[in-house]
Amino acid sequence: MNHKILETLEYGRVKGQLAQFIVSATGRAELAKLEPQTDYTTIHHWVEETEDGADLLRLVGGIPLPELADVSPQLKRLKVQASLNGTELAQITQVLRTSMAVQNFFEGLVEKKIRLRTIDNLATSLVTIPEVTRRLARSLDPDGRVTDEASTKLHGVRQLITQTEVDIRHELERYTRGKQAKKLSDPIITIRNDRYVIPVLAQYRNQFGGVVHDQSASGQTLYIEPGSVVELNNRLRQAQIEERQEVRKVLAELSDLVRPYRNDIAQNAQLLGHLDLINAKAKLAAAMKASVPLLNQEGEVNLRMARHPLIDQEKVVANDIALGKDYQAIVITGPNTGGKTITLKTLGLIQLMAQSGMFIPANENSTVAIFDNVFADIGDEQSLEQNLSTFSGHMENVKRILEQITANSLVLLDELGAGTDPKEGAALAMAILDQIGATGSEVVVTTHYPELKVYGYDRAKTINASMEFDQQTLQPTYRLLLGVPGQSNGIAIAKRLGIEQAVIDEASSLVSDDSQDLNKMIGDLVEQRKRAREENERLQALVKENAATKEELDAKLDRFNEQRDKLLERARSEANHEVSQAKKKANQIIHHLRQLEIQGATVKENELIDAQGALNALHKDNPRLNHNSVLQRAKQKHQLKVGDHVNVKSYGQQGVLLNKRGAHKWEVQLGILKMAIDEADLEKISAKQAKQAEKKHAQPRRMAVRTIQTRQTSARLDLRGHRYEEAMSELASFIDHALLNNLPSVTIIHGKGTGALRKGTQQYLQSNPRVKNFEYASPSNGGDGATIAYF
Structure with missing residues (x-):
């Protein structure tokens, strides 16, 4: 693609936006070479790579890449058998470590079941050298310093250096902290000529001995190495020399270790740079809220709400631009500063971005064509050096364009024919x-x-097309109107700016009626188009609002259903628990009465009342009914008073109110008993109901408990064909009646089947305290399909 179009449309500024997201030297080098392509396969591959990068940015924050230096000079030096310094080797180490990290990253994506289109193939091309990488990482710090673990000898030498420095400082501190400190210009330990010294006042020189290494500018201070540390300094100096030699040896070994892999390292650096560029494209797309372009090989362009990428995305006016399907030429007319040139640049620059594998600043499902070249004649081409006028400059450009265009080119021409006689220019x-x-x-x-x-x-x-012009404010709106030619607004603008009315009238009279009618017609079209667009925007906003409301309501309904199911499940669990507890308490009450029956003891009336009350207390009223206003009003109609006949709900007995005790309690006569009962437990009944209840329950005051057979009880119960809950209820009732009829044993036929009834039967028998033991029936009587229980 011609380089002039890249300059004209400021393609370099788009690359500048990409550069701020690049972190590697090879990525920057690849960005510098990036240009729009004309091959569909290449462009499609690049766009897919950017899509992968955008997916990774959205799902996992992008490809993890640190800053990477350019290692190509180091690799060239390795080729000529040179040894690298620590910094150079550390930069190579960073490339190798990043290669391993990126490969592990893509392997992790497979485990997370994140599917990519193409860039995972790049990761498989990375060459990892684990042993070499670990040795380099162990031997070098990120800044290139050789670590103590690089070799055993280096570790020992550095320990010796550290200990010797401690010894030297300890020895010199006798001078800086002892009686000799007053003979020093400053009680400090410093270094001169790589040896530890102390600053001694010149007049005390002979009292210290040793070696003078330096003096101050005034000559009043001498930097002396006392004789007591000369040997220590010598030992330190020797150790430092050995350290440098060992460091050089280690660096040479590491260079030899890396040398055979220099081509693999160079390839890794290039692949990481390419991944870096993909990362940058994805991040730029996210920053400008760009979308993936749909590629078209038929020359069709359909940009939906396209925005110029170099204008603030919060302020730029978006436009729909369509070309190549129903028409192949668009003629945009209208006044200056209306946005015509920006529209040309928006179309051209978006095409260049798409053909560079980048996302485009337009709404989703925007289509771009694959042009073999994009040509443009935009701006003032006047040249003083070549003595060209503006018109001549434009014509030179147009000449070159006409010589190079093909059936698959895009041409952008700004102010075509301007700069000469209007008639000739138009022709x-x-x-x-x-x-x-x-x-x-x-x-x-x-x-x-x-x-x-x-x-x-x-x-x-x-x-035809034009840039919309607001008739009320006489200001451009920068919106492109396809199908509507631009109108002339010169006289209207002059009038608004305060030109005398006589001048305006004269100018209007000189304009032909046809021109005035055409402008009026165009004005009406523009106004209708504006109203239609505003109505469409209002409806779109309403649809979006309704969609958001529906989504919110659907989410609330889902949460409601989920909470309802949880509450129902909790209610079932609590109800089952209440039933279980109630059955357990009822069994205890019945067991107590049976014990009294077996022992032949008599039961007092108050004991019967207490037992009946305990049973009735197991009943739980619906708490919602306690707050029912209808029931409350009904209760208020029946105020209790002394002498009323009442039913004590918790005991299931009738009594008479004797007198009121406190705010909410009454003294009630229950047979021969007098009890204080809460009025909430009392229910008023008529005298007739009280007499009927008295006759029905008439019995001697003191009597022995007798067992009365309530039903013909068989010694065998067949549960086959029953549902589990029904079977367990039938079993409990059967056992109760068997006990009341003093049967020594019973047989429960539960069948074999899934084993649920058998298990439930045996669990019940095991939990019943009146069951002594149980066993399976004999083979002739059903085997393990029946259980015999002994009381």
Whole structure:
């Protein structure tokens, strides 16, 4: 693609936006070479890579890449058998470590079941050298310093250096902290000529001995190495020399270790740089809220709400741009500063971005074509050096464009034919457009010439367009109106700016009626288009709002259903627990009465009342009914008073109110007993109901408990064919009646089947305290399909 278009459309500034997301030297080098491509396969592959990068950025924060230096100079030095320094080896180590980390990252994506289109193949091409990488990482710090673990000898030498320095400082501190400190210009330990010294006042020089290594500018201070540390300094110096030699040896060994893999390291650096560029494309797409372009090989462009990528995305006006399907030429007319040139640049720059594998600043499902070249003549081409006028400069550009275009090119022409006589300029513009149309190229042209409005209307596959102009404010809105030619607003603007009315009237009279009618017609079209667009925006906003409301309501309904199910499950669990507890308490009461029966003891009336009350207390009223206003009003109609007959609900007995005790309690006569009962436990009944209840329950005051057979009880119970809950209820009732009829044993037939009834039967028998033991029936009587229980 020609380089002039890259300059004209400021493609380099888009690459500058990408550069801020690049972290590696090879990534920056690849970005510098990045240019729009013309091969569909290449562009499609690049776009898929960017899609993968965008998916990874959204799902896992992107590909983990640190800053990587350019290692190509180091690799060239390895090729000529040179030894690298610590910094150079550390940079190579970073490349190797990053290669391993990236490969592990992509392996982790497989475990997470994150599917990619293409860039996972790049990771498989990375060459990892685990042993070499670990040795380098163990021997070098990130800044290139050789670590103590690089070799055993280096570790020992550095320990000796550290200990010797401690010994030297300990010895010199006798001078800086003892009686000799007053003879020092400053009680400190310093270094001169790589040896530890102390600053001694010149007059005390002879009292210290040793070696003088330096003196102050005034000569008043001498930096002396006392004789007591000379040997220690010598030992330190020797150890430091051995350390440097060992470091050089280690670096040479590490260089030899890396040397055979220099080609693999170079390939890794290139692959990591490419992944870095993919990461940068994905991050730029997220920053400008760009979408993946749909590639089209038929020359069709359909950009939905396209935005210029170099204008603040919060302020830029988006436009729909369509080209190549129903028409191959767009003629944009309208006043200056209306946005015509920006529209041309938006179309051209978005095409360049898409053909570079980048996402585009437009709504989803926007389509771009694959052009073999994009040409543009935009801006003032006047040249003083070549003595070219503006018109001549434009014509030179147009000449070169006409010589290079093909049926698969895109041409962008700004103010075609401007700079000369309007009649000739318009005629020339139409001839140029005809030539471009004959070649088959797609073209977008801006112009002021009214003749081109007619051209756009008459020519096949050509459409008029204009930039919207607000008639009320006489300000441009920067919106592209396809199918509507631009109108002239010069007289209206002059009037608004305060030109005298006489001048305005004179100018209007000189404009032909046809022109005025055409402007009026265009104005009406623009106004209708504006109203339609505003209504569409309102409806779109309403649809979006309704969709959001529906989504919110659906979410609330799902939460409600989920909470309802949880509450129902909890209620079932609590109800089952209550039933279990109630059955357990009822069994205890019945067992107590049976014990009394077996022992032949008599039961007092108050004991019967207590037992009946305990049984009735197991009943649980619905708590919601306690707050029912209808029931409360009904209760208020029946105020209790002394002498009323009442039913004590918790005991199931009738009594008479004797007197009131406190705010909510009454003294009640229950047979021969007098009890204090809460009024909430009392229910008023008529005297007739009380007499009927008295006759029904009439019995001697003191009597022995007798067993009365309530039903004909068989010694055998067949549970086969029953549901589990029904079977367990039938079993409990059967056992109760068997006990009341003093049966020594019973047989329960539960069958074999799934074993649920057998298990439930045996669990019940095991929990019943009246069951002494149980066993399976004999083989002739059902075997393990029946259980015999002994009481």
